Amino acid sequence: xxxxxxxxxxxxxxxxxxxxxxxxxxxxxxxxxxxxxxxxxxxxxxxxxxxxxxxxxxxxxxxxxxxxxxxxxxxxxxxxxxxxxxxxxxxxxxxxxxxxxxxxxxxxxxxxxxxxxxxxxxxxxxxxxxxxxxxxxxxxxxxxxxxxxxxxxxxxxxxxxxxxxxxxxxxxxxxxxxxxxxxxxxxxxxxxxxxxxxxxxxx
Amino acid sequence: xxxxxxxxxxxxxxxxxxxxxxxxxxxxxxxxxxxxxxxxxxxxxxxxxxxxxxxxxxxxxxxxxxxxxxxxxxxxxxxxxxxxxxxxxxxxxxxxxxxxxxxxxxxxxxxxxxxxxxxxxxxxxxxxxxxxxxxxxxxxxxxxxxxxxxxxxxxxxxxxxxxxxxxxxxxxxxxxxxxxxxxxxxxxxxxxxxxxxxxxxxx
Numbered sequence: 001x002x003x004x005x006x007x008x009x010x011x012x013x014x015x016x017x018x019x020x021x022x023x024x025x026x027x028x029x030x031x032x033x034x035x036x037x038x039x040x041x042x043x044x045x046x047x048x049x050x051x052x053x054x055x056x057x058x059x060x061x062x063x064x065x066x067x068x069x070x071x072x073x074x075x076x077x078x079x080x081x082x083x084x085x086x087x088x089x090x091x092x093x094x095x096x097x098x099x100x101x102x103x104x105x106x107x108x109x110x111x112x113x114x115x116x117x118x119x120x121x122x123x124x125x126x127x128x129x130x131x132x133x134x135x136x137x138x139x140x141x142x143x144x145x146x147x148x149x150x151x152x153x154x155x156x157x158x159x160x161x162x163x164x165x166x167x168x169x170x171x172x173x174x175x176x177x178x179x180x181x182x183x184x185x186x187x188x189x190x191x192x193x194x195x196x197x198x199x200x201x202x203x
Numbered sequence: 204x205x206x207x208x209x210x211x212x213x214x215x216x217x218x219x220x221x222x223x224x225x226x227x228x229x230x231x232x233x234x235x236x237x238x239x240x241x242x243x244x245x246x247x248x249x250x251x252x253x254x255x256x257x258x259x260x261x262x263x264x265x266x267x268x269x270x271x272x273x274x275x276x277x278x279x280x281x282x283x284x285x286x287x288x289x290x291x292x293x294x295x296x297x298x299x300x301x302x303x304x305x306x307x308x309x310x311x312x313x314x315x316x317x318x319x320x321x322x323x324x325x326x327x328x329x330x331x332x333x334x335x336x337x338x339x340x341x342x343x344x345x346x347x348x349x350x351x352x353x354x355x356x357x358x359x360x361x362x363x364x365x366x367x368x369x370x371x372x373x374x375x376x377x378x379x380x381x382x383x384x385x386x387x388x389x390x391x392x393x394x395x396x397x398x399x400x401x402x403x404x405x406x
Contacts, residue, residue: 169364
C-alpha cells in the first residue's frame with residue numbers, strides 16, 4: 001500500500017518495537033508512542049493502525065529480525081553439532097546484555113491468552129526454530145558427527161525448550177544458575193558426538 | 204498487625220492472586236480488584252495497602268503455596284532420581300490444565316525491570332528449587348542410585364532451567380514440542396542412574 005509520509009516507516013516501527021519490548025503492551029500508551037516515535041497521533045494511526053495492530057507488527061518484526069538469530073548463525077551448508085554448541089554459548093552470553101529479556105516471551109506472558117495473533121506468531125517462530133535445529137542435526141548425522149541413536153526432531157524440540165529456559169533465567173538475572181545449567185547441557189550435547197567437538201566459543 | 208474486618212483476609216488474597224495471575228499487574232485495576240474480591244475500596248487499601256503492595260504479597264503467596272510444588276512432592280526421606288522424573292512428568296502434564304501459565308514468569312516478564320521486590324522474590328524461589336533438587340540428587344547419589352560423575356548442584360541448576368522452559372512452552376500451548384522435549388530430558392536423566400528406573404507416571 002503506497003503511503004506518502006515524511007518519515008522512514010521501518011525506523012519508526014523499530015522504535016515502537018523497542019518501547020513495547022521494554023514496557024509491554026498495557027503499559028505503553030498511545031501518548032508514549034507519539035513521544036517516542038516523534039510523529040503525531042494522526043500519522044501513527046495512518047501508518048500503523050491501532051495500538052494492537054502496531055503491537056502485532058512489532059512482534060512479527062522482532063521475531064523475523066531480532067529473536068534468537070538461528071537462521072543466520074546455523075543455516076550454512078557445513079553446519080553441525082559444533083555450531084549448535086557455539087550458538088547456545090553465545091545465546092547464554094547474550095543474556096547478560098539484553099536486560100529487557102525476550103520480546104517473544106514478554107508477549108507470550110502478557111498477550112497470548114487474549115490475542116490469538118500473538119500465539120500464532122510465537123508458534124510460527126517455535127516451528128522455525130525446531131526446523132532449523134532439525135536440519136542442522138540431520139546434516140550432522142549424515143556427516144557421521146552425531147550419534148545415529150539421536151532423533152533429530154526430538155532433540156531439536158529439546159533445544160527449543162532450552163532456549164526458553166535460558167531466556168527466563170536471563171531475565172531473572174540468574175547468571176550463576178544459568179552458567180551451571182549450561183555446563184550440564186553442553187556436556188550432554190558433546191557426548192552425543194561421535195568425534196570430540198571443539199566449539200569456537202564453547203564455555 | 205491486628206485488623207478488624209468482616210472477611211477472611213487469606214481468601215481475598217487468593218482472589219487477588221488469581222486476578223493478577225490471569226491479567227497481569229498493568230491490566231488489573233483497583234476497580235477490577237474491588238469487584239472481584241467483593242470488598243470496598245477502603246477495605247482493600249486498609250487490608251492490603253496499594254496495588255503494588257498487594258501484587259507483591261500475591262506473588263509471595265503464589266510462590267510459597269502454588270508454584271512448582273517441589274517441596275511436598277520431593278522432600279521426603281527416601282526421595283531420589285525416580286521422584287524427580289515423576290515430578291517432572293506431572294509438571295509437564297500440568298501445563299495442559301493451567302492456561303494462565305506461571306504467575307512467577309508472568310511477573311518476571313512484566314515487573315522485574317521496575318520492581319526489585321519481584322526480582323528478589325523470584326530469585327528466592329529459584330534458590331529454593333535448586334536447593335531442593337540438590338538435596339534429592341545428593342541423597343540419590345548416597346544411595347548408589349545416581350552416577351557419582353554427576354555434580355548435584357549443576358544438575359539441579361539444569362533442572363530449574365528445564366522447569367522454566369516447560370512453563371514457557373506450556374503457556375504457548377506447544378504441547379507436541381513439549382512432549383518431544385520431555386522425552387529427550389527423561390531419557391537423559393534415566394541414563395544417569397546406575398540401576399534402571401521405573402517412574403510412577405514416567406511419560
